[in-house]
Amino acid sequence: EAGVAQSPRYKIIEKRQSVAFWCNPISGHATLYWYQQILGQGPKLLIQFQNNGVVDDSQLPKDRFSAERLKGVDSTLKIQPAKLEDSAVYLCASSHGLAGQETQYFGPGTRLLVL
């Protein structure tokens, strides 16, 4: 079974530029998550999709971050414009369902450095 795929793996941009990350979840997984992991901290949930609908985006900085999952499969996360404090690893995860006991499967992450 193929895992969660993310690209790119690394990205370096200057502040005020825009950047986009892509995620392809495990086939058949209805729920998709984006996390931000700042160095030395645990991952923080940014947004959660169930199929192509948003379940929770309460911690997404909506003035600069956006995410979509138009066909209920792969997803993109965009930052526009980027700030220095956005430097982090962005993790995508997927799970079969929405219930609290569902296991989340994580991709390798995209490491973003904002200069």
Add this chain to the structure above:
Amino acid sequence: AQSVTQLDSHVSVSEGTPVLLRCNYSSSYSPSLFWYVQHPNKGLQLLLKYTSAATLVKGINGFEAEFKKSETSFHLTKPSAHMSDAAEYFCVVSGDTGNQFYFGTGTSLTVIP
């Protein structure tokens, strides 16, 4: 609201000695609890999870954790550490509907040969 506290940011053990990584949680509901491991430059991997069945949960690579409701704890243990166990470990709590999934700040485990 849910939250987790990992009581140690760093733990060092000698190879072959027991491992104890401590986690306390706070939850308004009957929680699901997880331990994930993150090796350098690798993705997060599930070690084990508690979902209101048996309170002693066995996971991969010889790890286990015990859910203690009275102590609101979910500590991770392993009888004998191996060099390959060196990694970052995260305790995670989830609410009933899965849209409240909170990670602790992580415990870095060092295994000394």
